[in-house]
Amino acid sequence: MLSRTVNCLGPVFTGLLCLSASFGHAATKVESLYQSSCASCHGPTLRGGLGSNLVDKIWKHGASDAEIMANIKQGIAKVGMPAWGKSLSDEEIRGLVIYLHEQEAEAAAADFQTKIDPTNGVFSTDLHKFKLEEVAKGTGTLWSMDFMPDGSILATQKDGKLWRFKDGKRYGPIMATPKVKDDSQGGLLEVQLHPDYAKNGWVYLSYAVDGANGGSMTQVVRGKIKADHWLDQETIFAVPDKYLLKAGYHFGSRFAFQGGYLFFSIGDRGSKEMAQDLTRPNGKIHRIHDDGRIPNDNPFVTTKGAYPSIWSYGHRNPQGLDFDPITGQLWATEHGPRGGDETNIIEPGKNYGWPVITYGMNYDGTPITAETAREGMEQPKHYWVPSIAVCGIDFYTGDKFSKWTNNLIVGSLAKQELHRLVIVDSKVVKDEILMKNQGRIRDVANGPDGYIYVILNPDSGSRQGAIYRLINL
Ligand code: HEC
Structure with a gap:
C-alpha cells in the first residue's frame, strides 16, 4: 500500500x-x-x-x-x-x-x-448563557462577513452579491464587483478589510474565477468601496490558465492578515493528489504581501518548479483561518473526508498529509488509507469523528463573554454546530458544543460590540442566509 x-x-x-x-x-x-x-x-x-x-x-x-x-x-x-x-x-x-x-x-x-436545546430562546452552556438575535438577512447563501468602521457589515453572498448592512437594513449589492463562477461550492466567497482599512480603504475578496474553457480557481482581488460602488480593483492573486480546474468544489478561500502579509487557503479542488504536488496552487495555504507580491523568504521560492506563494501543503479544503492573539500562531480548520475534519497549526513549508494520511474515509464509506501518521507529515491538533463540516473560525477577543477569552470559536456546516475550543500550550484541551441545529454556520466573527457574530444558512428551502449575534445574558 x-x-x-x-x-x-x-x-x-x-x-x-x-x-x-x-x-x-x-x-x-x-x-x-x-x-x-x-x-x-x-x-x-x-x-x-x-x-x-x-x-x-x-x-x-x-x-x-x-x-x-x-x-x-x-x-x-x-x-x-x-x-x-x-x-x-x-x-x-x-x-x-x-x-x-x-x-x-x-x-x-x-x-x-x-x-x-434552547429553553425560551436561551442557550445554556458550561460557562455562559446566551440568546441568538438576527442582525441582517441576505437573499441567498451568505458566505463571509467583516465589519466597517462606520458600523456597517460587509457580507458576501455566494451568487456574487456583496451586501452592506447597516442598522438591520440591506444596501447594495455593491455595484461592479468581479464576475464569479457561482457553481456548486464556488462563487463569491471571502471578504475582509485590510487591517489598516481606516488609512488605505482596501477591501479584499476571494472568489471562484470564471476562467478559460470552463475552468476555475480561487482568485483574490482588492478594491475600494465608495457610495456602494466597487472601484480601483487590483488583482492580488490569480493563477495562469493552465492551473484552472473544472471541478466545482474545494475552493478554500479564507483570509488572515499578519504583519503586512495576506495568508489564504485554496482547497484541493477535488484533485486530492495535487495537494502533495508543489507545482500546483491547490491544496495549499499561501502567503503573499498584501499587494500580491511574493515574499522572498517563502519556504519554496527557491524550489525549482514550485508555486512560489505556497506556505504549507497537503490540505484538503481549509475554510477557517485565524491567528492566535496570544502566540501569533496561525490556526486553520479543514474539511476532511468522512471522519477527518481537522484543525492544525500552520507552519511554513510543512506537509499536513492529505491524502497520504488522514483520520477519515470517503463519504460513501469506502476507505482512503489506513495511515493516520507518517514521518515528515504534521498531525492535527484536533479532529472530529464524525465530521461536522468544520468551517469559519475566530479566536474570541471581545469583552462580553469573559470566560471565553482567546478560545477558538468554530462553526460547522453539516452538523450545524458552534464549537468552543480551549487551547493551552498549543494543544486543544476542551471542545464544547455551544449551539446546534440553528443553521449551517459558514462564518464566525468577533463583532466590534464584543458579541460573537455568525452566518447561518438554512439547510434547505430558500437558503436565505442571515447574520445573527450571540448576546450573553
Ligand atoms: C462471532 C462473533 C463476533 C463477530 C462476528 C465479531 N465480533 Fe467483535 N467481539 C465478539 C466478542 C464475543 C467480543 C468480546 C466481548 C466482551 O469482551 O464482552 C468482541 C469484542 C470486540 C471488540 C472489543 C470491544 C471492547 O469492549 O473493547 C471490538 C472493537 C470488536 N469486537 C469489533 C468487531 C468488528 C469490527 C467485527 C466485524 C469485523 C466484529 N467485532 C465481529 C464477537 C464477535
Whole structure:
C-alpha cells in the first residue's frame, strides 16, 4: 500500500491513474462491511448481542484507535472475538474503526440534543448563557462577513452579491464587483478589510474565477468601496490558465492578515493528489504581501518548479483561518473526508498529509488509507469523528463573554454546530458544543460590540442566509 500511495505523488500525476492503482478490487463500503462481518454478533445497530455493545463508550479491551484496530485485526481469542486480519485489508479495518466512532458519537448526540436545546430562546452552556438575535438577512447563501468602521457589515453572498448592512437594513449589492463562477461550492466567497482599512480603504475578496474553457480557481482581488460602488480593483492573486480546474468544489478561500502579509487557503479542488504536488496552487495555504507580491523568504521560492506563494501543503479544503492573539500562531480548520475534519497549526513549508494520511474515509464509506501518521507529515491538533463540516473560525477577543477569552470559536456546516475550543500550550484541551441545529454556520466573527457574530444558512428551502449575534445574558 505504501509504495502504491507514493506512486501517486509526482508532479505528472493524474487523478484517475492514482485511484485505480490504489485498490486492486472494488472497495467495500464500511456499512455493508459491518453488516456482513460484524452485525451477527454485535447487532445490526451495534448495541450488542453475542458480542459487546460497540457504541456505549466502554472499551474493555482497549480504547485507543490502535488497540481497537489490533482487536479487530488479531481478534480476542479468549472471549471469542474472531481475527479479521486475513479477510479484511488494513484500510477496511481502519474504516471500521472510524465507523465505530461515528456510531458512538451519533448515540451520544441523541442524549446531548436535549441538553443543548434552547429553553425560551436561551442557550445554556458550561460557562455562559446566551440568546441568538438576527442582525441582517441576505437573499441567498451568505458566505463571509467583516465589519466597517462606520458600523456597517460587509457580507458576501455566494451568487456574487456583496451586501452592506447597516442598522438591520440591506444596501447594495455593491455595484461592479468581479464576475464569479457561482457553481456548486464556488462563487463569491471571502471578504475582509485590510487591517489598516481606516488609512488605505482596501477591501479584499476571494472568489471562484470564471476562467478559460470552463475552468476555475480561487482568485483574490482588492478594491475600494465608495457610495456602494466597487472601484480601483487590483488583482492580488490569480493563477495562469493552465492551473484552472473544472471541478466545482474545494475552493478554500479564507483570509488572515499578519504583519503586512495576506495568508489564504485554496482547497484541493477535488484533485486530492495535487495537494502533495508543489507545482500546483491547490491544496495549499499561501502567503503573499498584501499587494500580491511574493515574499522572498517563502519556504519554496527557491524550489525549482514550485508555486512560489505556497506556505504549507497537503490540505484538503481549509475554510477557517485565524491567528492566535496570544502566540501569533496561525490556526486553520479543514474539511476532511468522512471522519477527518481537522484543525492544525500552520507552519511554513510543512506537509499536513492529505491524502497520504488522514483520520477519515470517503463519504460513501469506502476507505482512503489506513495511515493516520507518517514521518515528515504534521498531525492535527484536533479532529472530529464524525465530521461536522468544520468551517469559519475566530479566536474570541471581545469583552462580553469573559470566560471565553482567546478560545477558538468554530462553526460547522453539516452538523450545524458552534464549537468552543480551549487551547493551552498549543494543544486543544476542551471542545464544547455551544449551539446546534440553528443553521449551517459558514462564518464566525468577533463583532466590534464584543458579541460573537455568525452566518447561518438554512439547510434547505430558500437558503436565505442571515447574520445573527450571540448576546450573553
Ligand atoms: C462471532 C462473533 C463476533 C463477530 C462476528 C465479531 N465480533 Fe467483535 N467481539 C465478539 C466478542 C464475543 C467480543 C468480546 C466481548 C466482551 O469482551 O464482552 C468482541 C469484542 C470486540 C471488540 C472489543 C470491544 C471492547 O469492549 O473493547 C471490538 C472493537 C470488536 N469486537 C469489533 C468487531 C468488528 C469490527 C467485527 C466485524 C469485523 C466484529 N467485532 C465481529 C464477537 C464477535
